[in-house]
Amino acid sequence: MNKSILDVLGRVHRSPPPVWLMRQAGRYLPEYRAIREKAGGFLDLVFTPELAAEVTLQPVRRFGFDAAILFSDILVVPHALGQTVTFSVGEGPLLEPIEDRVGFERLAGELDHGMLAPIYQTIRLVKQALDPSVTLLGFCGGPWTVATYMIAGRGTADQAPARLFGYRDRVGMDTLIDVLVDASASYLVRQLQAGADAVQIFDTWAGVLAPEEFGRWCIEPTRRIAEHVRRQVPGAKIIGFPRGAGTMIARYVDGAAVDAVSLDWMIDRRFAQDRVQARLPVQGNLDPLALVVGGTALDSAVDVVLEAFAAGPFIFNLGHGIMPETPIPHVEQMLRRVRGC
Amino acid sequence: MNKSILDVLGRVHRSPPPVWLMRQAGRYLPEYRAIREKAGGFLDLVFTPELAAEVTLQPVRRFGFDAAILFSDILVVPHALGQTVTFSVGEGPLLEPIEDRVGFERLAGELDHGMLAPIYQTIRLVKQALDPSVTLLGFCGGPWTVATYMIAGRGTADQAPARLFGYRDRVGMDTLIDVLVDASASYLVRQLQAGADAVQIFDTWAGVLAPEEFGRWCIEPTRRIAEHVRRQVPGAKIIGFPRGAGTMIARYVDGAAVDAVSLDWMIDRRFAQDRVQARLPVQGNLDPLALVVGGTALDSAVDVVLEAFAAGPFIFNLGHGIMPETPIPHVEQMLRRVRGC
Numbered sequence: 277m278n279k280s281i282l283d284v285l286g287r288v289h290r291s292p293p294p295v296w297l298m299r300q301a302g303r304y305l306p307e308y309r310a311i312r313e314k315a316g317g318f319l320d321l322v323f324t325p326e327l328a329a330e331v332t333l334q335p336v337r338r339f340g341f342d343a344a345i346l347f348s349d350i351l352v353v354p355h356a357l358g359q360t361v362t363f364s365v366g367e368g369p370l371l372e373p374i375e376d377r378v379g380f381e382r383l384a385g386e387l388d389h390g391m392l393a394p395i396y397q398t399i400r401l402v403k404q405a406l407d408p409s410v411t412l413l414g415f416c417g418g419p420w421t422v423a424t425y426m427i428a429g430r431g432t433a434d435q436a437p438a439r440l441f442g443y444r445d446r447v448g449m450d451t452l453i454d455v456l457v458d459a460s461a462s463y464l465v466r467q468l469q470a471g472a473d474a475v476q477i478f479d480t481w482a483g484v485l486a487p488e489e490f491g492r493w494c495i496e497p498t499r500r501i502a503e504h505v506r507r508q509v510p511g512a513k514i515i516g517f518p519r520g521a522g523t524m525i526a527r528y529v530d531g532a533a534v535d536a537v538s539l540d541w542m543i544d545r546r547f548a549q550d551r552v553q554a555r556l557p558v559q560g561n562l563d564p565l566a567l568v569v570g571g572t573a574l575d576s577a578v579d580v581v582l583e584a585f586a587a588g589p590f591i592f593n594l595g596h597g598i599m600p601e602t603p604i605p606h607v608e609q610m611l612r613r614v615r616g617c
Numbered sequence: 618m619n620k621s622i623l624d625v626l627g628r629v630h631r632s633p634p635p636v637w638l639m640r641q642a643g644r645y646l647p648e649y650r651a652i653r654e655k656a657g658g659f660l661d662l663v664f665t666p667e668l669a670a671e672v673t674l675q676p677v678r679r680f681g682f683d684a685a686i687l688f689s690d691i692l693v694v695p696h697a698l699g700q701t702v703t704f705s706v707g708e709g710p711l712l713e714p715i716e717d718r719v720g721f722e723r724l725a726g727e728l729d730h731g732m733l734a735p736i737y738q739t740i741r742l743v744k745q746a747l748d749p750s751v752t753l754l755g756f757c758g759g760p761w762t763v764a765t766y767m768i769a770g771r772g773t774a775d776q777a778p779a780r781l782f783g784y785r786d787r788v789g790m791d792t793l794i795d796v797l798v799d800a801s802a803s804y805l806v807r808q809l810q811a812g813a814d815a816v817q818i819f820d821t822w823a824g825v826l827a828p829e830e831f832g833r834w835c836i837e838p839t840r841r842i843a844e845h846v847r848r849q850v851p852g853a854k855i856i857g858f859p860r861g862a863g864t865m866i867a868r869y870v871d872g873a874a875v876d877a878v879s880l881d882w883m884i885d886r887r888f889a890q891d892r893v894q895a896r897l898p899v900q901g902n903l904d905p906l907a908l909v910v911g912g913t914a915l916d917s918a919v920d921v922v923l924e925a926f927a928a929g930p931f932i933f934n935l936g937h938g939i940m941p942e943t944p945i946p947h948v949e950q951m952l953r954r955v956r957g958c
Contacts, residue, residue, distance in 0.1 A: 433774070436906060443910040443918075483863075486882045486904045486936075488921065522824075522863020523885035541827045544864035563827045565777060569784040577784075580829065595827075 280342050281411035284557050284589045285474055285513040285535050292615045293582075293590045294342035296413075297607070298538075299597030300335040301347045304604065307334050318363035319355075322348050323394045329401035336410055338604075339611060342591075343411040344402055346467070348395055350417025350478055353459050354426050356391045358384040373429030373437070377448040380426070380455070387459040389466060396470040403471035411474060414467030418479025418518070419456035419497040423449070434484045442489060449493065457497045461504035464514075468505070474513035476538065477501060480596075482528075483520015483540075490524045495531040502533040515559060519596065526551040541595030545584040557589035562610075564594045570606035578613045621683050622752035625898050625930045626815055626854040626876050633956045634923075634931045635683035637754075638948070639879075640938030641676040642688045645945065648675050659704035660696075663689050664735045670742035677751055680948060683932075684752040685743055687808070689736055691758025691819055694800050695767050697732045699725040714770030714778070718789040721767070721796070728800040730807060737811040744812035752815060755808030759820025759859070760797035760842075761834040764790070775825050783830060790834065798838045802845035805853075809846070815854035817879065818842065821937075824861015824881075831865045836872040843874040856900060860937065867892040882936030886925035898930035903951075905935045911947035919954045 280294035302308055308331050315321035322328055332347040351369050355361040362370050374380050389396075403412055416422075424438035425431065442449040464475045482494045502514050516534035518525060520542070529537060529552050537552050539560035552558055566577035581592070592614050598607075621635035643649055649672050656662035663669055673688040692710050696702040703711050715721045730737075744753055757763075765779035766772065783790040805816045823835045843855050857875035859866060861883070870878060870893050878893050880901035893899055907918035922933070933955050939948075 439904070439906045440910060443904075443907055443914040446914070483861075483883060486918075487885055490883075520824075520861075520863070520883075522861070522883060523866070523888040524883070525864070526888075527885065542824060542831075542861075542863060542865070544828055544868065547864040547867075563780070563784075565780045566784055569781060573784040573787070577827075 279409055279411045279473060281413075281591055282473055282513065284591050285515070287557055287589050289587075289589050291586065293586050293592045294411075295592040295611060295614050296341040296343035296345065297335070297598050298345075298594050300339075300341060300345065301331045302598060303600035304598055304602040305334055305338070307338070318349070319352075319361070322352065325394050325397040325401055328394070328398040329405065332398065332402045333405055336406070339607060341410070343413050344406055345413040345476070346395070346399060346402070346415060346472065348398075348415070350415070350422055350480075351425060352392065352395065353387065353416060353422055353456065353463060354383075356388045356463075357386075357455070357459060358382070358388070359426060368431055369425065371425060371429045374426050374452075377445060377451070380448075380452050383455070385455055387462055389462075392463065392466070396466055399467055399470040399472055412472050413515075414464060414472030414475040416460045416463050416475070416477060418477050418482060418494060419453045419460060419501075420485065420493040421479050421481045422456050422460075423452050423493075424481045426452070435481045439484060439489075442493070453493055453497050457500045457504070461501045464501065464505050464512075465508045468509045468512055474515065474535075475505070476515040476517060477534070479516070479518045481520075482518035482524075483522060487524060490521070491527065491531070494518055494521075495528050498528075498532040498534065529555050536589075536591070538593065539595060545580070549584060553585060553588050553590070557591070558585055559591040559593045561585075561595040562593070564596050564599050564602070567594065567606050567610060568599050568602050570603060570609060574606060574609060575613055578610055582614065620750055620752040620814060622754075622932055623814055623854065625932050626856070628898055628930050630928075630930050632927065634927050634933045635752075636933040636952060636955050637682040637684035637686065638676070638939050639686075639935050641680075641682060641686065642672045643939060644941035645939055645943040645948075646675055646679070648679070659690070660693075660702070663693065666735050666738040666742055669735070669739040670746065673739065673743045674746055677747070680952060682751070684754050685747055686754040686817075687736070687740060687743070687756060687813065689739075689756070691756070691763055691821075692766060693733065693736065694728065694757060694763055694797065694804060695724075697729045697804075698727075698796070698800060699723070699729070700767060709772055710766060712766060712770045715767050715793075718786060718792070721789075721793050724796070726796055728803055730803075733804065733807070737807055740808055740811040740813055753813050754856075755805060755813030755816040757801045757804050757816070757818060759818050759823060759835060760794045760801060760838040761826065762820050762822045763797050763801075764793050764834075765822045767793070776822050780825060780830075783834065794834055794838050798841045798845070802842045805842065805846050805855075806849045809850045809853050815856065815876075816846070817856040817858060818875070820857070820859045822861075823859035823865075824863060828865060831862070832868065832872070835859055835862075836869050839869075839873040839875065870896050877930075877932070879934065880936060886921070890925060894926060894929050894931070898932070899926055900932040900934045902926075902936040903934070905937050905940050905943070908935065908947050908951060909940050909943050911944060911950060915947060915950060916954055919951055923955065
């Protein structure tokens with residue numbers, strides 16, 4: 277049986293559309309919380325293949341999603357470049373901030389694949405356990421988004437520290453982005469070699485960039501990653517997610533060399549039909565808060581997304597990660613609505 | 618001598634373009650900080666006409682900006698509706714959050730113009746002191762943005778509490794927006810009657826809304842405010858600022874009935890030329906962080922904005938408020954660049 281998501285990434289229309297949810301392996305699931313407690317820290321869970329494989333499989337087992345996505349975090353890349361990352365409860369990730377070019381010249385420059393070996397092992401374990409109709413997705417962060425965390429040390433409103441860094445030292449930022457392009461590409465290649473069927477590049481903070489910088493630090497790096505990956509893994513399928521791109525998404529479609537584009541929930545859907553789905557398969561774009569609320573609000577939010585995109589190559593998903601407070605019955609309600617059963 | 622900004626709002630091209638900066642009366646100015654210390658709390662400053670007029674005039678005096686903008690805050694509207702607002706140092710505004718429809722049914726429903734009388738007096742004082750070539754701007758927050766603070770009690774990432782409220786109780790949110798439309802319109806009318814030459818509606822959090830809600834809670838309310846204001850003050854000029862609107866800005870241009878649109882720094886400038894400036898005068902869109910950084914980064918950021926928009930009706934401004942850490946010499950550098958002197 278064909279993997280429905282790979283079909284769509286190859287521009288084949290599937291009806292009903294395949295479905296998965298960003299951050300589907302996570303805190304809204306009691307079986308995830310049980311494993312999380314057992315594992316210790318967040319990174320302990322990420323780097324323990326048996327447990328990471330188990331939480332990757334949990335949502336597929338429970339909901340019958342059409343994709344499993346590797347349980348990991350975009351910040352394992354700076355971690356494997358030598359910038360220590362810690363996850364504290366309730367605070368999110370913390371890194372030692374990089375304040376200037378000297379700061380990242382101390383980094384390794386090349387990814388420590390030994391450190392990432394447990395992640396590749398997780399992919400192998402998931403692949404063995406997964407029904408062949410289900411697509412296994414790997415992922416990395418977009419270089420710009422990863423850089424924002426490396427520079428600020430954490431998430432901030434509008435990621436001002438990285439934007440300031442970029443205006444103050446354009447060449448320095450270019451150098452950091454170059455390091456991340458190479459690291460991300462070789463990381464994705466290894467994920468594909470370990471068994472991932474396709475990969476997604478999460479550029480969560482693309483939307484704070486001015487147009488010149490959006491081209492330079494989001495579109496161009498994504499294109500270079502995509503080309504590098506396809507040179508080593510011919511035919512590899514890549515989904516891009518430039519969250520908050522707004523009007524710049526049209527240039528992303530033209531320039532980023534991805535096979536499909538994941539849409540946030542804010543985009544004008546007619547614009548997305550004309551300027552995105554007319555050229556590439558799309559994924560998304562349900563507001564994660566509609567899934568929190570449920571009821572008729574959820575039904576109509578699902579209907580609007582399906583009406584806009586389900587007539588073409590489309591993967592149903594959220595416009596951002598699922599919220600930890602999402603009730604499980606709402607996910608079930610959404611699946612029935614999408615699958616018409 | 619004509620007010621250059623009113624000329625532009627009437628679709629007249631002025632070269633060089635007039636300039637002012639959002640939040641130009643503020644903490645980056647030592648003369649502001651001196652008055653702020655003297656005044657006590659932030660709202661004490663807003664509600665003391667002599668001091669509020671003085672800080673409104675300070676940046677015009679120092680830099681020769683083409684507009685003075687009333688020194689106040691968008692949250693005086695909920696304050697005058699009976700929801701107490703406090704400003705704590707370093708934390709921003711705090712309100713008692715409104716959790717459900719019962720919460721805002723306790724509000725007054727009509728604006729207490731007596732409470733706002735000092736603001737109208739500030740406008741009269743500024744008007745007397747201002748050179749007749751300088752435009753005096755009043756303002757209010759967009760109903761959606763004000764509602765997000767009323768519901769969450771403070772600013773939050775993505776303003777999730779208000780978005781959840783809107784999905785849970787659509788009619789309740791409509792009712793709150795209706796109250797804010799009426800209050801904002803009558804507040805702007807009084808500002809214009811007191812001497813404001815034009816007004817701006819700041820919808821700072823427009824960008825987090827999904828398209829249906831963007832139409833319902835940003836575009837429609839703005840249109841209703843604009844029509845109400847023009848019924849009472851014929852010919853009143855209104856600038857709209859739907860920050861983060863992205864692809865939805867084209868619908869805003871068509872539907873919000875504003876005279877000009879202020880652009881954030883993230884918009885694709887070619888899109889803005891074709892879909893915004895082709896129909897209405899525009900204002901903006903320098904990244905406030907370029908002004909923090911200065912130097913050649915600032916020069917080229919200014920040049921890009923001028924190249925994109927200065928050939929048509931345009932008011933030079935930032936894409937969001939000026940940052941408190943902005944060095945004054947950078948503002949001077951920017952002004953020389955814009956005015957070509």
